[in-house]
Amino acid sequence: MQRWAALAGLLIPLVASPAAGQQPALDVRVVTDEADAVLAILDQRVARREPAAAAWQRLFATEGYRRLQQRETAMRRAFTDSAFREFVRSPDLLARAPALRATLARWVATDPAAAARAAFAYLPAHARIRASVYPVIKPRTNSFVFEPQTNPAIFLYLDPAVTAPKFANTLAHELHHLGYANACPDAPPDSTVPPGVRDARDWMGGFAEGRAMLAAAGGPDVHPHATSDSAERAVWERDVALVPRDLARLEAFYVDLLDGRLSEEAARDRGFTFVSTDSVPQGAFYTVGWTMAAVVERELGRERLVASTCTPAALLADYNRAAARIAARGESPPPRWSEGLLVRLGTEMR
Numbered sequence: 001m002q003r004w005a006a007l008a009g010l011l012i013p014l015v016a017s018p019a020a021g022q023q024p025a026l027d028v029r030v031v032t033d034e035a036d037a038v039l040a041i042l043d044q045r046v047a048r049r050e051p052a053a054a055a056w057q058r059l060f061a062t063e064g065y066r067r068l069q070q071r072e073t074a075m076r077r078a079f080t081d082s083a084f085r086e087f088v089r090s091p092d093l094l095a096r097a098p099a100l101r102a103t104l105a106r107w108v109a110t111d112p113a114a115a116a117r118a119a120f121a122y123l124p125a126h127a128r129i130r131a132s133v134y135p136v137i138k139p140r141t142n143s144f145v146f147e148p149q150t151n152p153a154i155f156l157y158l159d160p161a162v163t164a165p166k167f168a169n170t171l172a173h174e175l176h177h178l179g180y181a182n183a184c185p186d187a188p189p190d191s192t193v194p195p196g197v198r199d200a201r202d203w204m205g206g207f208a209e210g211r212a213m214l215a216a217a218g219g220p221d222v223h224p225h226a227t228s229d230s231a232e233r234a235v236w237e238r239d240v241a242l243v244p245r246d247l248a249r250l251e252a253f254y255v256d257l258l259d260g261r262l263s264e265e266a267a268r269d270r271g272f273t274f275v276s277t278d279s280v281p282q283g284a285f286y287t288v289g290w291t292m293a294a295v296v297e298r299e300l301g302r303e304r305l306v307a308s309t310c311t312p313a314a315l316l317a318d319y320n321r322a323a324a325r326i327a328a329r330g331e332s333p334p335p336r337w338s339e340g341l342l343v344r345l346g347t348e349m350r
Contacts, residue, residue, distance in 0.1 A: 026116050027130045028175070034064025035104050035158055038137040041088055042097040056085065064134040067153060071146045087139045099160035100137060107135055107158075107167050115172035115216075119179050122215035122302070124309055127183035129175050145174055148181035165227040172216040180208050184310035196258040197345060203257065203271050204312040210289015211309070220294035239276065239287045244335040246284035250274065251341055258344050292319040295334060299325050317347040 037059035041051045059065055060081050072079035087093065119129065131152040138157065146153040154174045162170070189198060213224040225233040239246075253270055256262050262270065276283035292315055296305045299322035308314040320336050327333040 025120070025128050027128075028112060028116070028133060029131075030108060030112075030133045030135070031064050032104065032108060032135055033062035034059070034068065034134065034136050035100075037062050037065070038088055039097065039101055039104070042094055042100075045089075045094055046097060056081075059088075060084075063132075064136055067132075067134065067146065068136055068138060068155060071144075071153075071155070084139075088137075093137070096160070100158055103158055103160045103162070104135055106164055107156075107162075110164050110168055110171075112168075112171060115168050115175055118172040118218055119175040119212075119215055121218075122176060122211060122306060122309075123179040124183045124306060127179040129179045129182065131175065131178050133171070143170060143174070145177050145181075148178055149185065152178045152181070154178070161229070163227065166229075169216045169227045173212045176212040176215045177208065180211070180309065194258075196260050199262075199267065200254040200257040200345065201313045203254070203267070204316070206271070206274060206285035207289035207292065207312050207315060209275075209286045210291070211293050211305075213286055213290045214293045214297070220297045224290055235276070235282055236287070239282050239284075240291070242284075243287055243291050246274070246288050247335045247337070250284055250288060251337060254341060254345075258341075291334060292316070295319055295322045295326075298322070311347075313345045313347045316345070317342050 037055070041055050041059065044051045044055065065084075069079050116129065120127065131154050133154045133156065135156050135158050141157050141159065143154075143156045146155060154171070156167070156170065156174075193201075214220060217224045217226060223233075225236045228236075253274075256270075257267060274284040276286075293305055296308075296315065296318045300318060304318060305315075308318055316337050320339075320342065323333040323336045
């Protein structure tokens with residue numbers, strides 16, 4: 001596999017060698033054109049030259065900028081060329097130019113093969129990962145996956161505070177999401193399954209965040225924020241301590257979905273309460289999901305954990321089985337889902 005090269009504007013393929021007649025398991029490219037164009041404008045400003053019109057046209061025509069604009073528009077957020085121009089012209093961004101350039105060079109010099117291996121270790125054998133990775137300079141500080149089913153993209157906010165190991169961890173996390181989306185595509189609704197059961201199972205897909213945390217760390221005995229700074233780690237420690245409370249909150253949410261008591265809008269509003277509003281992406285889908293995945297891997301093995309990738313409700317039953325094993329040894333078990341919930345989901349323990 002090729003390394004990412006720190007060359008301005010290059011689209012660099014990362015392709016695993018497939019068997020004859022098969023599609024490659026991994027096909028990832030890094031697209032730095034947006035960041036390169038912003039840095040070129042900042043270079044002109046450092047030299048006390050007014051950026052030429054062609055420099056702005058180059059920026060607004062880049063693939064990274066156009067897809068970022070498309071995503072923000074889809075999220076119903078204002079994103080105009082004029083507003084972005086003001087952002088690029090801000091004194092704060094100009095002061096950060098040297099650090100941004102050094103960070104971009106450090107990130108694209110990171111070998112992505114290890115991140116890909118970490119993601120694939122927690123995905124079914126048929127999973128494929130295809131993505132364009134965009135390190136971007138932008139006003140919002142978030143990173144995210146975009147169009148995972150059709151034209152998969154990973155947008156990573158270019159942050160000088162993010163070390164190379166943390167970048168590799170984030171990349172593995174996001175690659176796992178794309179592999180998950182590929183391995184578990186949306187299926188047509190099953191008319192034999194009651195709507196409440198379908199809704200509850202769908203919302204259990206949020207536990208993919210916990211699976212991705214486990215994959216990016218490399219195993220259940222590695223702290224999921226081993227590469228994070230102290231502030232981010234503190235948020236995790238705070239939230240993971242709330243797993244007993246949050247598991248009960250999640251069960252109440254699933255029961256309300258099973259009973260048909262929530263409209264689509266109400267379900268969405270309540271479901272997103274399980275994602276933290278802190279600057280650190282976290283919340284119950286991360287912490288409860290990671291806890292379940294880690295316990296299942298320790299007690300039942302990674303193969304069993306991977307087997308439930310596309311049927312997240314089965315993870316709950318496997319987790320209860322694993323917790324029962326812990327209790328049988330006379331140890332204090334983690335909190336469990338009710339048997340009634342598992343029965344209603346069709347995943348009761350046998």
